Amino acid sequence: MAALGQNGNGTAGSDFESGTRWFPAVPYTDKDFNKPCSVNASSEVRIIRDCYLNGLTDLNQTSYNVQNRTVAFLNSLIDHGVAGFRIAAATYMWPNDLQAIQRQVKDLPEGGRPFFYFEVNDTDNETVTTQEYTSLGYVTEFRYCTDIKQGIESFERLGKTTNYVRNITDPDHAFVYVDDHNSQRNHGSGGTVLTFENQINYKLAVAFTLANDYGFPRVMSSYYFGDNNDLGPPHYANFTTKGVPFKADESCGFDWVCEHRWKSIANMVAFRNTVVGTNKENNFHTSDQVAFSRGHKGFFAMAKNGTMNATLQTGLPAGHYRDLINGRVVTVDDNGMAQIVIDNPEEPVLAISVGKCVIMWRHITFIKNPICHCLFRTMLHLALDISR
Structure with missing residues (x-):
């Protein structure tokens, strides 16, 4: 809910006191949280999932109150038009607890279940693996990011992007991408991941990902932040976010990158929709x-x-x-x-x-164009941390 030692008002005006785990607007109290303890790289599974990550107050998802409040929140978002959720830091939550929450979330108004994908940081030899979460839906495949960069730099390695010897996530559950919001802000995780900063290689990587038959792909859309990793989106002096003007060449202005509009990326989405299955x-x-x-x-x-x-x-x-x-x-x-x-x-x-x-x-x-009725949907990723 918040880092320890914090108190004050949330963006909607509600009070909170993280030291005592007091969040009356939810409401959450001390009994809704796991007891303080610390996670480290060599921790056993129980500690990873029951302790505080980086000093952040850790909700106990086994609690019926926590489950009910989380479900109510997700259902309210569905009422507002949200169709899917990214479950951040799923590594640090028990899969059975997440399943209990997921099962109670209602169907979408247009029918069907909401889209779920789970952030599990499995980079080989981890205590927690992606396979523990595949029964819940799509799971982030972090290894793909580094593998695809190496493959684009040396085409001979492209066949290793789905190396099952490494226990990589199966194709029906892998959620794949070339970069994400975290690795991008570190300029490609210190050079191990491709970003829009290397435009040609990035186009090749995303195009290959969309053409490939492995996993469910995500496409990024970004803005320039230079050397300031904490820089927010393009904005005016009063911090109002700038709009996204489209130029004649279909690029974007106001420091928006809009890589999702690049031909080698945007038009490959249509290709992907056609070859599915x-x-x-x-x-x-x-x-x-x-x-x-x-x-x-x-x-x-x-x-x-x-x-x-x-x-x-x-x-x-x-x-x-x-x-x-x-x-x-x-x-x-x-x-x-x-x-x-x-x-x-x-x-x-x-x-x-x-x-x-x-x-x-x-x-x-x-x-x-005999089958030109392809459905071209854009997924707006609303990142929701339901635990921290």
């Missing part, structure tokens, strides 16, 4: 070029230096396809073969898929 096939791999098909629905290629010219098996039906990234027409013959050309170092990615076909007739090009 298929596996990677027809793999092509060199030291600086990668390509593969997703069943018979899509084909993806990328080149480290922005240059590629090869005849490859696409796995697609014969026809003319429009490259989602650079607009080039790709012709697939009756055997599924096509000449794959990439010649744009700024957008070193190519993606074609069924439903993005082109009819060529008397030198006039028409877009043929």
Whole structure:
């Protein structure tokens, strides 16, 4: 709820006193918290989940009152239109307690269950593993961030991004991303993670993540913070947050990065929606070029230096396809073969898929989109720490 030794007013005006665990507006009192003790790197599971993390008052989720108040809060957010939740620091909570809370959260107004994903910091040889939480939903796969950076820097390593020998999370439950809000603020966790600061490699990494058949991907959208890791979003002198103006080239102004609008990222979301449910096939791999098909629905290629010219098996039906990234027409013959050309170092990615076909007739090009009713949803990530 708050760091120890803090007291005063919350943003909505309610009083609190963390030293005595007094939060009357909820209400929470001392009996709703675990007893003070400290977590360390070598702690056993009981200590990790029952003690105070970094001096933060630790709610006891086994308590029926804590469960009921948490469920009421999450349900109120659903009433306001929230459709999903990031459960931060799930590592430090008992999975059974989280399951008890999750089961009581109501369905969405439009039907279906809310989206849940759980932050579990499993980076190999940890006391707590992601597998303990997969029965609850998607679980953050921290190892993917460092693996994908190494893979983009050395394409030979891309096959190791899903190395199950390391006990990595299974693809049906892995929540994957190239960077997150924490690693980004540390300039890529000291160089171990890619961020928008390395634009070309970042485009390759996110495009590959969206084209790949591993996990459920998240796309970041950021703002420039320079060397000030604590800098808030672009704002005016009175600290009112600035709007997000869109430029003619589809980039954003006012120091908003808007990497989710970059072609190699935004247009790959449409590709991902089309190929869902298929596996990677027809793999092509060199030291600086990668390509593969997703069943018979899509084909993806990328080149480290922005240059590629090869005849490859696409796995697609014969026809003319429009490259989602650079607009080039790709012709697939009756055997599924096509000449794959990439010649744009700024957008070193190519993606074609069924439903993005082109009819060529008397030198006039028409877009043929027989399944163009794809649902393109944007997930707004509202980070909710329900324990601390």
